[in-house]
Amino acid sequence: MRKLLLFLTVLSVGVIFLGRLFYLQVYSGQTYSINEDNAIRKVFHYPKRGYVYDRNGELLVANQPSYDVMVIPREVVPLDTLEFCSLLKITKEEFLKSFNRAKNYSPRLPSVLLAHLSKEDYAVLSEKMRKFQGFYIQKRSLREYQTNIGANVLGFIAEANQKIIEEDPFYKMGDLIGKQGIELSYENDLRGVKGVKYIQKDRFNRDIGPYKAGKFDVTPEPGKDITITIDAQLQEYGERLMQNKRGGIVAIEPQTGEILSLVSAPTYNPNLLVGRERSRNYTRLYNDTLSRPLIDRGLLRMHEPGSPFKALIALTALQEGAIDVNTTIRCNHGYVYGRNNRKMGCHCGGGQRNLNSGISKSCNAYFANAFRKTIEKYDDAHEAMNIWSDHIKSFGLGNFLGYDLSIGKKGNIPDGAYYDKWYPDFRWGATTIISNAIGQGEVLVTPIQLANMTAAIANRGYYYTPHIIKTIQGQSIDEKYTTRHETTIDKVHFEPVVQGLYDVFNKGTANFLRVPGIEICGKTGTAENFTKIDGVRTQLTDHSIFVAFAPKDDPKIAIAVFVENGYYGARWAGRIASLMIEKYIKGEVTLKQMEQLVLDKSLEDEYLKPYSGEPFTINQ
């Protein structure tokens, strides 16, 4: 027994020690990471962010140096706050607020104390910096816009937030990251590789040389320059035409799917979101809930397509053999259908209508008939609707297009199941859903979907996924943007429809929009819309919609224009489309009178009507 006391004590101590070691090193010890080691100082070198050029090589976005004052709270020794604050040009309260925020974030990690010093302040401060232990100046690169246009496309960069920092170890507090537009989509190419130097510290926090002779150091690599598909001239022109109006213009090169311009109105100057004023300006833009300049209407504004959709009704009807080129019907200023002789009105003027005049005069009756025949071809409306829906969706409608900007809307193309859900106890049929025939009803699209649909028609049956990227520093772009998407409509059916769209300009609803020397095909559209004023559903002036492509036989541009509350399609959207097409194809605009008319037009009054609190008239 006496022999055992020390023996057992030694054994227990051994076990306790092993347990303690296990606790310290295995249980609570994390896997070792040089980045977490506070015996190692990390010095970052931010590379040049990639430049952005337009399709013609015009520089749109460059960089400017920016200097942030950083702080590592744990390393701060008592300092002459008064002197420091006067150097930084801030008050002591501001300093303390910022310092405490940094301390709360982390005492041992660097935080931004003051962002974006001016060059003059930097020059003065950098000489005195060594007096203030725990503070240092971090050079970063901010954007410098060479242009005032395309804010919605270019996007902006801003400090990475807490969530991003936690998820992606690449980003540290104060790092900048693309937040919208191409800055977001091509962040990984634009940002380059951040340089890091690891420096061994001693316990007095002095640098004692490179850690492992710089074995782990990362050399900075500049970000890649990118060229985007936007034509800056066209974009600028589109933004000018859309001044004082709300809506979007999307222009696509049909043969490639390249987005030539993506206008959203109202817009803002991208320079507003750079530097010290960034967050104040952002808040102001964000809080403008009336005109919502941060919303990209070209990508996000869902609306009924209106009459341009008739082109697809015609194509599906032809494909399904529900009509042929020679099918005619008589329009009696409307289309009467159903048991109760319900009537859909028509403004085409009435008379005999065939496919060509049906399109060019935008005859509702003709397309109601074509749609009805397409659906009624099948015994089962559910099945018919699915077949119809698949045809329509093959034009890129009803789902995300897959373009390289991070925002979008699916839109809506109803199918059989959709209406089964709507009418669970009711045998719905073609006449129940006849509004779809004229692009009303349940169909919803975004301007970019409409432009892509137009491009598919211009190509006579295929499209490329619209995209904004042209090249990334010489590299070829993602294969998904160079893959042809075929529609389900045979090529032969396109020619008569294209001819009809051509005649819209020749003898139809857009004959006053002709551009000398360019054969344009297009289609007007007018969409009714409603809002709620004090809980009462109130109709507002119609949206003006127009789609077009040109030249007819070798399409270079397909365009969709959407002007909120612009009244009928040809009025504003049509004019803007013609001007854009002329601008792009000829490089200059000869329709000066039309141009002036559009530039001078402001719809602000129209937009204020619902808020005026007084009765108002619409569609004037």
Added chain:
Amino acid sequence: MRSNRHTSLKLDWLSIILFLLLVGFGYLNILSASASGEITSYFDMSQPYGKQLVFIVFTLVLIVVVIAIEAKFYERFSSLIYLISILSLIGLFLFGKTVHGATSWYAIGGMTIQPSEFAKFATALAVAKYISDLQTNIKDIKHQLKTVLIILVPAFLILLQNDAGSTIVYAAFFFVFYREGIPQIYLIVGLGLVILGVSSLKFSAVPTAVGATILIFLYHFLVHKKKKRIFQPILLSLVSLVFIFGVQLFYNNILQPHQQDRISLWLRLEKDPVKLEAMKKNILYNLHESEKAISSGGVTGKGFMEGTRTIGKFVPEQHTDYIFSTVGEEWGFVGSSIVVILFVLLIIRLLHLAELQKSQFSRVYGYAVASILFIHFLINVGMVMGLIPTVGIPLPFFSYGGSSLWGFTILLFIFIKLDANRLNEW
């Protein structure tokens, strides 16, 4: 020649291998902890790692000498060795050099020698000699007191030189006495006093005193059932009471502030967060850094000479008392566990050998060696890992320092020699 060969065969090679592993691994860690920048020469005498290598070379010579000397010499001259050792401790009061507040060194030329490191084996020899004397009866109180006196003299001298850490080491001899047959009551009383002392500090004196008294009386009446003899429990309670308040008095008035703080931190006595923070900054800095260094090693460590906290010299005194934190950082859980296991194996091996001894002298001495190594191991590693209050004593064979390395080597190898000789005893 033949007899030499005979002796060498009987050396306990397991202990020697464990010893060599510890010294060798210790050297690697000292090299890592004390190297700064390029190593120009491994014998760079301006650097601890250079000196340690010289110490190790000299140690090997020392081992040969210790083994070569006839075994009987150690028993026969133990009193003389003890006497010389005591004189060398007394001499410190006249010629001693003070480092870090402790007057524990003789400075001879460029070297310093710490006699307290050598006093350990001298005392162990003296204790072994006295207990193994045929006239000594360890169960006799008079002889017990004399034995304790052998320990108290060097311990007290060292305490006066302000080296409290080395004084505590002499508590190791309790294990020796217990093995040699002092009454059980000492163990019970010893444990009781430790519990009372800690409790007195942790829960303050009055509750501890009340609790102790109640327990004593409960035991007396319910377990012993000697209802009439009331005198015994009263006396016992009084003694406890005196001890409990004595500990308080000792803690508040005799201990130096830095010692108070160490205990206070260990028992988490300080409640005022501001004071606690200040204490942690001052006292806990070493501990905090050493724990962090160990913890940052993870399972496999950062690799030899690659510990960032070791390179950055974040742990003060890392190559001496805090050497184990280098093991933790650079060799991780795997390496530190191996060191712990090596120590446990060595101590258990020594205990085993001690039990095999035929002469009481060898047995007592062997037991003392194991106990002294154990106390060092317990206090040093426990302190570096934050399990017990900070006490500055070296890790045997591992920590930097000539005196400590030589002291422990002699301590160990005298026993290995005695053990090798056990068959020739009679």
